[in-house]
Amino acid sequence: NAGVTQTPKFRILKIGQSMTLQCTQDMNHNYMYWYRQDPGMGLKLIYYSVGAGITDKGEVPNGYNVSRSTTEDFPLRLELAAPSQTSVYFCASRKGQEWGEAFFGQGTRLTVV
Amino acid sequence: AQKVTQAQTEISVVEKEDVTLDCVYETRDTTYYLFWYKQPPSGELVFLIRRNSFDEQNEISGRYSWNFQKSTSSFNFTITASQVVDSAVYFCALSESNYGGATNKLIFGTGTLLAVQP
Numbered sequence: 001n002a003g004v005t006q007t008p009k010f011r012i013l014k015i016g017q018s019m020t021l022q023c024t025q026d027m028n029h030n031y032m033y034w035y036r037q038d039p040g041m042g043l044k045l046i047y048y049s050v051g052a053g054i055t056d057k058g059e060v061p062n063g064y065n066v067s068r069s070t071t072e073d074f075p076l077r078l079e080l081a082a083p084s085q086t087s088v089y090f091c092a093s094r095k096g097q098e099w100g101e102a103f104f105g106q107g108t109r110l111t112v113v
Numbered sequence: 114a115q116k117v118t119q120a121q122t123e124i125s126v127v128e129k130e131d132v133t134l135d136c137v138y139e140t141r142d143t144t145y146y147l148f149w150y151k152q153p154p155s156g157e158l159v160f161l162i163r164r165n166s167f168d169e170q171n172e173i174s175g176r177y178s179w180n181f182q183k184s185t186s187s188f189n190f191t192i193t194a195s196q197v198v199d200s201a202v203y204f205c206a207l208s209e210s211n212y213g214g215a216t217n218k219l220i221f222g223t224g225t226l227l228a229v230q231p
Contacts, residue, residue, distance in 0.1 A: 033219065040122070042204060042223035058218060090158065092219075102148075102219060104158040 002026050006091050006105035013081040013112045021076040021108050023091030031094045032074040033102070034058075034066065036087040043090065049074055081112045115140050117207050119222035126195050127230050134190040134225045136205030142166075147181065147188045148206040152224070158204070164188065195229045202226050 007022045025032065030051045035043040035058075045058030049068040063085055065077040074093075078085060091105040116139040126132045138147065149161040162172060164181050172179045176193045192199055202224045209218070 035221075040223060042117075042119075043221040045218055045220065048218065059220075088156070092158075101160045101163065103160075107156050 004091055004093055004103050004105040006089075006108050008108060009106065010109045011111070013078070013110065015081060015083065015112060017081050018077070018079050019081065019110075021078075021089055021091075021110070023074045023076065023105060024072050025074075025091075025093040025103070026072065027093065027095065027103065028071060029093035029095045029103075030071070032068065033092040034064070034074070034076045035090045035092065036060065036085075037090060037107075038087050046076065046089075078110075083112050086110060086112045115207050115209060115218070115220045117205050117220055117222035119203075119205055119225050121225045122223070123226045123228070125228045125230060128197060129194050131191060131193050132195050132227065132229075134192075134203050134205075134227065136188045136190065136222060138186050138188065138205070138207045140186075140207060140209055142209040144209070146208045148208070148219070149179065149188075149190050150204045150206060150221075152202040152204065154201070161190075161203075192227075195227075197229050197231050200227060200229045 004025045033048045034046040036046055037043050044060045046060055046064050047058055047066040049055045052068050052071050055066050055068050068074050089108045092102045094102045118137045145166045147164045151159040151161055162179055169181050178191045180189045204224045205222045207220050
């Protein structure tokens with residue numbers, strides 16, 4: 001059981017480049033989330049999904065896009081990278097409607113230069 | 114709107130001291146869940162506890178204890194006889210119920226950095 005897997009672990013992007021952060025979970029969880037963590041700012045919710053085909057914006061969605069074509073995968077897309085998107089990104093998943101334990105991936109450290 | 118406030122940015126204690134991390138939350142919902150997560154220097158997020166809004170019993174797990182008080186909208190976390198391995202950032206988080214199809218977001222506080230000195 002791998003849990004929540006994020007790739008890559010580290011990435012450096014140039015301004016204006018695009019990339020996709022991958023997130024996969026093998027626990028058959030319906031709910032998946034993307035957060036960004038900036039120093040001293042806690043975790044901010046970017047996007048979330050309550051099931052395949054359903055996504056919605058969180059607190060800080062600008063500059064990002066997501067899709068949820070399968071239960072397992074919830075990729076996060078950056079179309080035109082900006083320095084303000086330098087952060088650590090965490091993907092999380094949980095099961096069902098009752099909020100149980102959220103499982104987090106190991107994080108992706110992204111630097112935009 | 115949901116909000117979680119962790120007013121203590123950093124706390125430094127000496128090993129074996131007790132330490133309490135404060136968490137104050139805001140919500141309009143009557144059904145909600147509160148959580149504590151630990152983020153050690155390695156960076157991963159480790160779940161510690163969940164409490165629902167109907168259960169105000171305090172919880173103790175080894176050296177950890179949690180005090181949930183709805184009257185003050187607080188969910189404080191105490192580490193007894195702290196150890197160097199407790200050094201980490203601790204996050205408090207809030208999730209409202211989504212009965213009826215609401216958002217069910219998980220909102221985090223800004224975290225408290227705990228440094229335990231030997």
